[in-house]
Amino acid sequence: MNISTLPQPIHAIIEQRKQQFQYAAPEAFQAYIAQNDDLVNDAAVAVALGKNILLKGPTGSGKTKLAESLAAQFGQPVHSINCSVDLDAEAMLGFKTIVEKDEQTQIEFVEGPVIQAMKNGHLLYIDEINMAKPETLPILNGVLDYRRQITNPFTGEVVTAKPSFTVMAAVNEGYAGTAPMNEALKNRFIVFDIPYISGGVLFDVLKQQSILQNDSLLRQFVSLSGDLTSLVESGRLPEEASSIRALLDACDLALYIPPVRAIESAIAGKLDDEREKAAVRNIAETWFA
Ligand SMILES: Nc1ncnc2c1ncn2[C@@H]1O[C@H](COP(=O)(O)OP(=O)(O)OP(=O)(O)O)[C@@H](O)[C@H]1O
Numbered sequence: 313m314n315i316s317t318l319p320q321p322i323h324a325i326i327e328q329r330k331q332q333f334q335y336a337a338p339e340a341f342q343a344y345i346a347q348n349d350d351l352v353n354d355a356a357v358a359v360a361l362g363k364n365i366l367l368k369g370p371t372g373s374g375k376t377k378l379a380e381s382l383a384a385q386f387g388q389p390v391h392s393i394n395c396s397v398d399l400d401a402e403a404m405l406g407f408k409t410i411v412e413k414d415e416q417t418q419i420e421f422v423e424g425p426v427i428q429a430m431k432n433g434h435l436l437y438i439d440e441i442n443m444a445k446p447e448t449l450p451i452l453n454g455v456l457d458y459r460r461q462i463t464n465p466f467t468g469e470v471v472t473a474k475p476s477f478t479v480m481a482a483v484n485e486g487y488a489g490t491a492p493m494n495e496a497l498k499n500r501f502i503v504f505d506i507p508y509i510s511g512g513v514l515f516d517v518l519k520q521q522s523i524l525q526n527d528s529l530l531r532q533f534v535s536l537s538g539d540l541t542s543l544v545e546s547g548r549l550p551e552e553a554s555s556i557r558a559l560l561d562a563c564d565l566a567l568y569i570p571p572v573r574a575i576e577s578a579i580a581g582k583l584d585d586e587r588e589k590a591a592v593r594n595i596a597e598t599w600f601a
């Protein structure tokens with residue numbers, strides 16, 4: 313992640329936050345590597361300015377990795393919400409519980425990720441934001457716009473976000489079971505497209521994250537990925553066939569089993585259609601037979 317080209321005032325904000333939170337990313341942390349530095353640069357500017365960002369891209373394209381990397385860059389702790397049809401206000405805002413204190417039974421409110429992030433000026437990561445039921449997230453509208461405020465319905469408390477609070481959300485549009493994102497919700501975000509990486513950048517990610525360290529094999533996997541992407545672009549394979557996550561799994565397995573078999577289970581096996589599986593096997597044979 314190269315953000316050395318950021319404007320000075322943005323650098324100053326990042327430095328200030330690092331000091332404020334005294335947070336250190338784990339030493340072995342592998343940052344997101346971008347095909348195009350503008351993506352990371354622009355996302356970092358948006359986060360520095362307190363704007364909510366929406367990372368949009370297919371499964372395994374690095375959305376979560378990019379969000380984690382931005383958090384590490386700003387030195388800010390992150391609270392997370394995973395959206396599903398079961399997500400409710402309590403999972404976001406918190407819940408009441410009974411505690412024993414001084415030999416008395418009391419009701420206490422346990423703050424949820426939204427309230428904690430707002431009060432501490434931390435980051436909030438909302439994953440799969442379009443998996444939530446349409447009526448669930450509008451409760452956050454005031455949090456996500458200029459008001460940056462919510463009246464907690466469980467306590468009546470009015471919570472205003474600290475200036476460094478920002479929301480990062482991820483969405484995989486077109487994924488089965490997801491609805492298109494509500495327009496008013498989407499309107500509250502700066503949107504960044506996160507495509508699958510390729511070529512030399514992909515090589516760098518594989519080299520950095522796979523246990524397979526053989527350069528020539530890794531280059532073959534990069535070529536395989538290029539061919540898979542061409543078939544995805546021509547509509548003959550679904551988008552997830554070029555997932556970086558699946559490719560990393562295949563590379564890892566290929567340290568100990570033949571690459572063709574690794575590709576069979578890590579990539580072809582995830583596809584439903586027999587013709588699609590055959591297409592992946594064909595490409596695997598051309599590069600590894
Ligand atoms: N550009 C990249 N730089 C570094 N790592 C990457 C990149 N792209 C993908 N990866 C790696 O690929 C894997 C999948 O990435 P990640 O989990 O962030 O995907 P995602 O977009 O959040 O997927 P999903 O929508 O399924 O949650 C991780 O191991 C991640 O480290």
Ligand SMILES: [Mg+2]
Pocket residue numbers: 375376377439482
């Ligand atoms: Mg993710």
